[in-house]
Each structure stands twice: as C-alpha cells, then as structure tokens.
Amino acid sequence: MNTQNLSIRSNDSQPNSLTRRTFIKGAVMSSTMAGVGFNPTQLLASTPGGIQNQSHVQNTKVLSGTEFHLDIGTSIVNFTGTPQLATTINNMLPSPTLIWREGDEVTLHVTNHLDEMTSIHWHGIILPFEMDGVPGLTFDGIKPGETFTYKFKVQQHGSYWYHSHSGFQEQNGMYGSIVILPKQKDPYHYQHDHVIQLSDWTDEDPHDVVKNLKRMPDYYNYQQRTLGDFFSEVQENGFMTAFNNRKMWNEMSMMDRDLSDVTGATYTYLMNGANPSTHWRGVFKPGEKVRLRFINSSAMTFFDIHIPGLKMTVIASDGNLVQPVEVDQLRIGVAETYDVLVEPQHEQAYAVFAQALDRSGYAIGSLTTDANLIADTPELDPLPILGHSDMAMDMSKMDHSMPGMHHDMHDMKVMPSMEHSQHQEMNHDTPDMSAMDHSQHQEMNHDTPDMSAMDHSQHQEMNQNTPDMSAMDHSQHQSMNHAMEHDTPALKQRLQPNANLEVADWPVEQAKIKWGPHTNMRAEDAQYRLSDPGVGLRNNGRKVLTYADLRNLYPTNLEPKPDREIVLNLTGNMERYMWSIDGVPYSKAEPMHFKFGERIRITFINNTMMNHPMHLHGMWSDLETGDLNYLPRKHTIVVQPGARISYRVTVDAKGVWAYHCHMLYHMAGMFRKVIVA
Amino acid sequence: MNTNSNTNHFTKQPGLYTQLRGVILYSLMISATTFSNIANAGMMDEPVVTKVAMNKFEITNANHNPKVWALNAWVMKDIQRLVLKSKGESVDGETSSENMLLYGHGIAPYWDIQLGLGYDTHENDTHNWGVIGLSGMAPYFFETNAYALVDSDGTLGLRLATEYDTLFTQRLILSSELEANAYSDDIPELQLGSGLSSIALGLRLRYEIKREFAPYIGVEFHKTYGQTADYHKEDFESALVAGLRFWF
Ligand SMILES: [Cu+2]
Numbered sequence: 001m002n003t004q005n006l007s008i009r010s011n012d013s014q015p016n017s018l019t020r021r022t023f024i025k026g027a028v029m030s031s032t033m034a035g036v037g038f039n040p041t042q043l044l045a046s047t048p049g050g051i052q053n054q055s056h057v058q059n060t061k062v063l064s065g066t067e068f069h070l071d072i073g074t075s076i077v078n079f080t081g082t083p084q085l086a087t088t089i090n091n092m093l094p095s096p097t098l099i100w101r102e103g104d105e106v107t108l109h110v111t112n113h114l115d116e117m118t119s120i121h122w123h124g125i126i127l128p129f130e131m132d133g134v135p136g137l138t139f140d141g142i143k144p145g146e147t148f149t150y151k152f153k154v155q156q157h158g159s160y161w162y163h164s165h166s167g168f169q170e171q172n173g174m175y176g177s178i179v180i181l182p183k184q185k186d187p188y189h190y191q192h193d194h195v196i197q198l199s200d201w202t203d204e205d206p207h208d209v210v211k212n213l214k215r216m217p218d219y220y221n222y223q224q225r226t227l228g229d230f231f232s233e234v235q236e237n238g239f240m241t242a243f244n245n246r247k248m249w250n251e252m253s254m255m256d257r258d259l260s261d262v263t264g265a266t267y268t269y270l271m272n273g274a275n276p277s278t279h280w281r282g283v284f285k286p287g288e289k290v291r292l293r294f295i296n297s298s299a300m301t302f303f304d305i306h307i308p309g310l311k312m313t314v315i316a317s318d319g320n321l322v323q324p325v326e327v328d329q330l331r332i333g334v335a336e337t338y339d340v341l342v343e344p345q346h347e348q349a350y351a352v353f354a355q356a357l358d359r360s361g362y363a364i365g366s367l368t369t370d371a372n373l374i375a376d377t378p379e380l381d382p383l384p385i386l387g388h389s390d391m392a393m394d395m396s397k398m399d400h401s402m403p404g405m406h407h408d409m410h411d412m413k414v415m416p417s418m419e420h421s422q423h424q425e426m427n428h429d430t431p432d433m434s435a436m437d438h439s440q441h442q443e444m445n446h447d448t449p450d451m452s453a454m455d456h457s458q459h460q461e462m463n464q465n466t467p468d469m470s471a472m473d474h475s476q477h478q479s480m481n482h483a484m485e486h487d488t489p490a491l492k493q494r495l496q497p498n499a500n501l502e503v504a505d506w507p508v509e510q511a512k513i514k515w516g517p518h519t520n521m522r523a524e525d526a527q528y529r530l531s532d533p534g535v536g537l538r539n540n541g542r543k544v545l546t547y548a549d550l551r552n553l554y555p556t557n558l559e560p561k562p563d564r565e566i567v568l569n570l571t572g573n574m575e576r577y578m579w580s581i582d583g584v585p586y587s588k589a590e591p592m593h594f595k596f597g598e599r600i601r602i603t604f605i606n607n608t609m610m611n612h613p614m615h616l617h618g619m620w621s622d623l624e625t626g627d628l629n630y631l632p633r634k635h636t637i638v639v640q641p642g643a644r645i646s647y648r649v650t651v652d653a654k655g656v657w658a659y660h661c662h663m664l665y666h667m668a669g670m671f672r673k674v675i676v677a
Numbered sequence: 678m679n680t681n682s683n684t685n686h687f688t689k690q691p692g693l694y695t696q697l698r699g700v701i702l703y704s705l706m707i708s709a710t711t712f713s714n715i716a717n718a719g720m721m722d723e724p725v726v727t728k729v730a731m732n733k734f735e736i737t738n739a740n741h742n743p744k745v746w747a748l749n750a751w752v753m754k755d756i757q758r759l760v761l762k763s764k765g766e767s768v769d770g771e772t773s774s775e776n777m778l779l780y781g782h783g784i785a786p787y788w789d790i791q792l793g794l795g796y797d798t799h800e801n802d803t804h805n806w807g808v809i810g811l812s813g814m815a816p817y818f819f820e821t822n823a824y825a826l827v828d829s830d831g832t833l834g835l836r837l838a839t840e841y842d843t844l845f846t847q848r849l850i851l852s853s854e855l856e857a858n859a860y861s862d863d864i865p866e867l868q869l870g871s872g873l874s875s876i877a878l879g880l881r882l883r884y885e886i887k888r889e890f891a892p893y894i895g896v897e898f899h900k901t902y903g904q905t906a907d908y909h910k911e912d913f914e915s916a917l918v919a920g921l922r923f924w925f
Binding site for chain 1: 722723724726728753755756783784785786787788814815816817818843844845846847848888924
C-alpha cells in the first residue's frame with residue numbers, strides 16, 4: 001500500500017525530446033507527414049520567428065502537497081514531424097499530474113505567461129463556484145501577467161483532471177490529471193498506479209478547425225461511402241436492399257459514416273503526451289496488480305480502450321468507486337474518467353490500445369515487463385456504421401410500404417412478422433432479430449409485473465417515463481442479445497426485477513423546442529440505451545462496459561426522490577455545424593435556475609447523430625443505471641446519438657455554474673449557465 | 678487552335694482573375710465588418726466565417742478555347758449569409774458573365790432563401806436583375822440552387838442548377854452538374870431567347886489533393902433551344918474541360 005501511490009507516473013515513456021519525436025513513422029495517420037525524415041534542426045530553423053525562443057516541452061512531472069505553482073505558457077512540441085507551439089503548464093504536456101489528499105486544503109497559484117486570457121477549471125471537483133475557473137461565469141479569468149490563486153478544501157478522492165476553460169487552449173495542450181488520495185484506506189490493493197491520459201492533438205489552429213467544419217461539415221471525414229461500397233453491397237444483398245439501406249439516410253441528407261466531426265485526418269492521438277511512435281510504457285512484474293486511471297482529455301475524441309490478453313476490472317467512474325465489473329473493452333467519452341485494475345501474468349508487453357471511435361487513428365502504450373519491449377499494435381476494429389437507432393428513428397420511417405405504422409403498440413401488433421425480417425436486413429447495426437420474441441414487446445410496454453427476468457432489464461430502462469416507445473427499437477434488441485450472450489454475475493444483478501425505480505410522480509418541465517434551420521434532426525423515438533455499448537462496439541465478441549454495468553460501490557438509498565424533472569433536448573445542425581440545447585444556442589439562452597436544496601431529475605434527449613458528454617459543474621450527476629439504490633455518481637454523462645438518459649442532481653452548491661457539452665467544438669452552443677440560489 | 682495561342686489568351690487577360698479576386702475580397706471585407714458589428718461580441722457566439730470557392734476555373738477545347746469560371750463566395754454568421762456568385766466565360770478577350778450579390782437567410786435545416794441583385798454582362802452589354810432564390814441541399818445530397826430573376830421590363834428568368842458528387846475514392850470524386858435556364862421574353866443583348874434557353878450537363882472528375890485544392894478534367898454538354906439556339910452557330914456543343922477547383 002505504501003508504494004502503490006508513489007509509483008504514479010504520468011509519463012513513463014522514454015524522454016520525448018524533439019530529436020526522438022521528429023522521426024515519426026507511419027503509425028500516425030496525420031495529413032502533415034511531409035516533415036518525416038527531415039533534420040530536426042533544419043526544421044526548427046525554418047519555422048517562423050518566435051518559435052526559436054521557446055523552450056521544448058518536458059516530460060510530465062508529478063506534483064504533490066498542498067501548495068502548487070502552475071505557470072501557463074507555450075512550449076515547442078512535435079507530434080507530427082512539424083514543430084508547433086502548444087499551450088502548456090510548467091512547460092509540460094500533459095500538464096503536471098497533481099496529487100492531492102482528501103481533506104486537505106489546496107492552494108494553487110496560477111500565473112498567466114500567455115498574451116491572452118486564460119483559466120483553469122478543476123474538472124469534477126466539488127468546490128466553491130468562485131474557484132471553478134470558468135471565465136465570464138464564475139470569475140473574470142486570468143489576464144496576461146496575472147496570478148490567480150485558487151484555494152479550496154478537497155472533499156473527494158479518485159481520478160480527475162484539470163484544463164483551460166478559455167478559448168481553445170485545452171485543444172492546444174492545456175490539460176493535466178489530478179489524483180486524490182483517499183482519507184480512508186483504499187479498498188483495493190495494487191502494486192502499480194498509472195494515469196493514462198488520452199488526448200487529441202492537431203497542428204492546425206483550432207479556430208481553423210471550426211471554420212473548416214463550417215465551410216465543409218465533412219471536411220475531416222475520409223471514411224465516407226464510395227461507389228465501390230455501394231456496388232459490393234449490391235453484390236451482397238441485391239440492388240433494392242442496398243438502395244433501401246441508403247434510402248433513409250439519403251432522404252434525410254445524413255451519412256451513416258458521420259461518426260466524428262474531427263478525425264485522425266488532422267488529429268494525432270496521444271497517451272500521456274506520447275504519440276503512437278514514442279509509445280507510452282508502464283512497467284510491471286508478472287502477477288502484480290496494476291491500477292490504470294484512464295482520463296479522456298480530448299477535445300473531440302471518444303476512445304474505445306482494450307488491452308488484448310487482459311481483462312480490465314472497472315472500479316471507478318469519474319472518480320467515484322463503483323462495484324467492480326470485469327470487461328474486455330470500454331468506451332470513454334470526452335472528459336470521463338475510468339479506473340481499472342489489471343493483472344498481467346506473463347512476461348511480455350501488453351498493448352493499451354485506445355482507438356478513436358471512428359477508427360481514424362489510435363493512441364497506444366504498453367504495459368510491459370521490460371521498458372525496451374513494446375507491444376505490437378493491434379489491428380483497428382472495423383469502421384462503425386451508424387444504425388437507425390442512433391438516429392432514434394422509428395422503423396416505420398424507413399419503409400414507406402408500411403403506412404400507418406407509428407409509435408404506438410397497436411399498429412405494431414398487427415405488423416406481419418415477415419416485415420420484421422425485412423427490417424433486419426435493412427439495418428447494418430441490427431443483430432439477429434430472429435432471437436427476439438415479438439410478444440414480449442407488448443408486455444414491456446404494458447408494465448406487466450410478471451415479466452421474465454430478461455424483460456425486466458429492458459423494462460427498467462424503457463418504461464420509465466417513456467410514453468411513446470416503439471417496440472422496434474434496435475438498441476433494446478441489441479442489449480437483450482448482449483445480456484443473453486454475456487450473462488455475467490454483474491449483469492444478472494441488473495436483470496433482477498427492480499421495484500426501486502419509481503414511476504414519475506414529480507412535475508416534469510420541458511422548454512418549447514425551437515426546431516428550424518438550427519436543427520437538422522429530431523429524435524422521434526429516443527430510447528434509454530444504457531446497456532447499449534454504442535456504435536461500433538455492439539456484439540463485437542467482447543464484454544464491453546455499458547452504463548448499465550455501473551453501480552455505485554456504496555448504497556445510495558438515502559437520496560431523496562426528485563422534486564421535479566427537467567427535460568433537455570440536445571439539438572444541432574451538422575450541415576451548418578451549429579449546436580444548441582432545445583434549439584437555442586447559449587448566446588440566445590436564458591440561464592437555468594436550480595433551487596438550493598432541491599433534488600432534480602434531468603433527462604436528456606439527443607436529437608443529433610453525435611455523442612454528447614454533458615458536464616454539470618459543481619454538483620454530482622447521479623446516473624440512473626437501473627437501481628436507485630446504487631446510483632453511480634458522475635461528472636460527465638454521455639448521451640448517445642438518438643438516445644435518452646436520466647440522472648439526478650442534489651442541488652447542494654450555491655452560485656453560478658457551467659453546464660455544457662464537453663466536445664470542445666460543440667460547447668459554444670451546447671452550453672447553459674446554471675444559477676443556484 | 679494550337680497550344681501557343683492558348684497561352685496567349687491567358688496572357689492577354691492578366692487582370693481577370695486579379696480583378697475578380699479584388700472585388701470578392703473587398704465585398705467580403707465590408708460584409709465581414711458589418712456582420713461583426715451586428716453581432717454581440719463574445720467567445721460563445723457563432724463565429725464569422727468566410728469561404729471563397731472557385732468551383733470551376735477551367736479551359737475548354739470548344740471553339741477558341743473559352744476560359745470558364747464559377748465562383749461562390751460568402752461570409753456567414755449563424756444562419757445569415759452574404760453571397761457573391763459569379764460565373765461566365767471569356768473567349769478571345771470577350772467575356773460574358775452572370776453575377777449576383779445576395780443576402781441569404783436559413784429557412785430550413787438545409788436551405789437558405791436568397792435575395793439580391795443580378796448583373797449579367799455579354800460583350801459590351803449589361804443587364805440588371807432582381808433575384809430571389811433557394812440554395813441548399815436537396816435529399817440524396819443534391820446541392821441545388823434555384824433562382825427566379827426579374828428585370829425592369831418585367832422579363833422573368835429562371836436558373837436552376839444541381840450538383841451531385843459520386844465518390845470513387847475518398848479523394849477521387851465525380852461531380853455531375855445539371856443546369857437549366859429559361860426566360861419569359863427575348864433578351865437580344867444577352868443573346869437569350871424566350872422559353873427554355875439552354876440545358877447543360879457537366880461531368881468533372883476531380884482529385885482532392887487537399888479538400889481545398891483539386892485539379893479536374895471533365896466534359897461539358899451544352900444544348901440551346903428556341904430563339905437562343907438561333908443566336909448560336911450550333912445548338913449543341915460538347916467540350917473537354919480541364920481546370921482547378923479550389924477554395925479558401
Ligand atoms: Cu456535444
């Protein structure tokens with residue numbers, strides 16, 4: 001126990017000096033590979049003025065104690081073969097790893113050496129709002145040359161992170177991790193403890209990234225359907241099927257390969273500041289237990305993490321301990337954190353492989369018995385294809401030969417089974433639907449108490465506050481199959497009938513949604529999809545973590561019922577590249593008012609094809625994953641495309657708070673100011 | 678025509694591109710300022726974004742090797758947009774062009790309504806129009822522009838264009854463009870006749886070296902009808918084209 005925390009190293013890789021970093025091999029799928037093989041000194045000499053006077057970025061160091069000095073400036077980095085200026089803290093990328101101790105009061109002196117405003121936000125940390133670090137909302141920001149001192153008492157423990165909340169500085173390298181040691185003894189024993197901080201780096205000016213997306217929404221998407229794809233589909237399934245598969249997407253002017261706004265076309269993915277060539281390494285001895293603290297500090301990238309040959313036991317999410325779940329793979333949304341334990345048994349290097357959701361690149365490192373030995377790079381998983389559930393489309397939308405088939409059950413009942421099989425063909429994402437018993441759907445929607453255990457898992461997620469469910473929702477079928485395939489103890493628990501989830505008996509508030517040119521999609525049939533691992537991970541043969549697996553380690557039954565519920569719609573127009581909540585961007589929105597002391601339920605409906613990691617500052621989000629007695633507490637909750645999700649918030653922090661999507665380029669519009677009084 | 682005289686045509690017209698570029702940048706500058714002023718400043722606001730897209734900039738092997746351009750430039754904030762469009766050709770130093778300055782406003786997720794002025798030139802003649810149109814993306818990803826024009830004499834014009842991209846690979850892209858024009862009356866100075874005046878089909882295969890920069894080759898078919906056809910020596914023309922598509 002004594003040694004475990006001391007071994008926290010944010011970057012165990014070889015010194016990432018410029019010389020090493022310049023010679024990047026093809027592993028990086030970057031478009032800016034022209035500089036490969038150039039003499040680094042030549043490169044530096046040829047870069048525009050100013051950069052020569054900068055210092056090179058250093059390895060990330062660990063800082064611990066109660067008083068910290070953080071200096072924000074710029075440093076030279078080279079992730080692609082071209083030296084660039086990054087925004088850094090203490091000349092490091094990632095920024096220093098901060099070790100705090102629960103119960104301590106920490107003081108952080110942050111000095112701005114940039115020629116623009118800056119700020120630091122302590123992501124997921126419970127603190128007075130004046131210390132939260134959102135410029136224009138909770139404080140004025142830190143002017144050039146100024147020092148701002150943050151001071152607050154640490155009231156929690158676990159893995160967190162911090163980042164700039166000003167402009168696009170976060171994209172440009174200004175993020176670091178925070179490890180808070182518990183006051184009480186940690187329930188887990190392990191010999192090594194590694195932060196694994198994932199991020200996305202671009203050589204482009206982030207302002208240009210936004211402009212590119214506005215000029216051409218698919219600017220970074222080099223995985224679009226080609227004529228060849230269509231022909232092979234025709235060959236496989238016949239013309240009509242191939243055509244129909246495309247039909248709905250085409251009619252709606254949407255693309256089923258529109259997975260990420262910003263991709264590996266511009267991004268180099270980093271693990272603890274190491275690109276795939278420099279390759280992060282963590283050393284272990286066979287049989288030792290290793291704690292990995294995954295922190296997604298990307299601006300825009302979701303990662304799917306797996307370690308071929310190892311099971312990961314998830315023990316914490318967003319800093320808070322959860323009941324251990326053994327998984328093969330997990331998807332980490334932007335700004336989320338997951339702690340896992342692994343127990344590598346063999347004398348070898350294991351790849352810690354974090355693929356970007358759209359498979360346009362990856363971050364990689366090795367858990368290895370020998371620092372000179374790195375793991376082979378695993379193959380990228382197949383390109384995910386969005387399904388209709390990701391658009392929250394009712395199946396009736398797809399096929400016009402089925403008039404009158406709407407959301408309600410009565411129409412569904414009379415639908416001939418033949419048409420079901422037709423649907424099955426029509427959706428790439430749909431697993432074998434023949435396994436599905438159609439009669440179950442009727443039961444599910446009628447709230448019958450005597451459902452089979454399997455129905456209940458669906459029921460918990462579906463019936464709560466979902467008046468217009470379509471029985472045809474794919475994700476539910478998928479989760480059903482998923483549950484059947486991997487009937488682990490953790491899942492069995494989840495399958496127990498749960499009387500705990502109450503029927504909505506609180507007032508529900510929903511703002512009128514402004515549909516119009518700002519919005520190009522409407523989730524007609526948004527479902528709870530807690531047990532859906534998400535596009536690209538469904539039925540991939542691995543046990544993939546889902547939100548349904550997350551149960552708080554300790555009971556949460558003392559939490560009161562919500563006083564009211566607020567329904568919020570995530571909206572946007574991907575073609576115009578603009579984002580909003582309820583159709584209203586932040587610049588035109590009124591603040592939200594929470595009453596101090598109340599408990600609210602927040603339900604998000606995602607009317608877009610993108611994942612949105614929603615982050616409420618200052619208060620915990622208690623995610624409804626199936627059992628009210630064990631609500632996991634999170635700071636960032638991913639709302640899947642076309643899905644709905646609910647969580648509860650005890651409003652216990654007065655002041656002004658930010659509430660926003662953590663995708664950096666969605667944030668401008670998908671943002672609300674929350675006033676707690 | 679031999680290659681030498683081709684080159685000469687280009688050198689005789691050094692000012693064309695430069696002039697055009699000047700006009701575009703100037704108008705964009707003015708409108709960008711206007712847009713910034715009406716915007717309540719703040720980091721969280723929608724940014725002002727400009728795009729200058731030279732969708733066609735080509736030479737063809739038709740008689741006298743005309744040089745052809747098609748430009749679409751805009752400055753945008755939120756769902757408002759100021760648009761400058763210009764297309765035309767230059768043959769042996771004679772240019773004919775269709776130009777429009779439009780204010781666009783989003784009215785649907787994929788559609789802008791556009792209002793403004795049109796200014797056509799044909800040799801030494803010019804013609805002014807009031808313009809209303811729709812610009813956007815039709816289902817199945819057809820980039821579509823439809824404009825109704827009216828001049829001071831009450832002559833009406835209709836100009837439709839739609840373009841579809843077929844991806845052979847992520848960078849090798851065939852753009853198919855269909856254009857149709859019709860007028861209510863003869864406009865002799867523009868050599869346009871009443872009724873359906875012309876239909877054009879262009880197929881251009883481009884290679885996107887960058888998104889912003891793509892050389893292409895293609896074919897263009899042009900058919901004129903009615904009175905318009907009488908103005909032309911031939912009512913059907915086809916030509917090979919080679920050019921650059923670029924934007925910034
Ligand atoms: Cu978002």
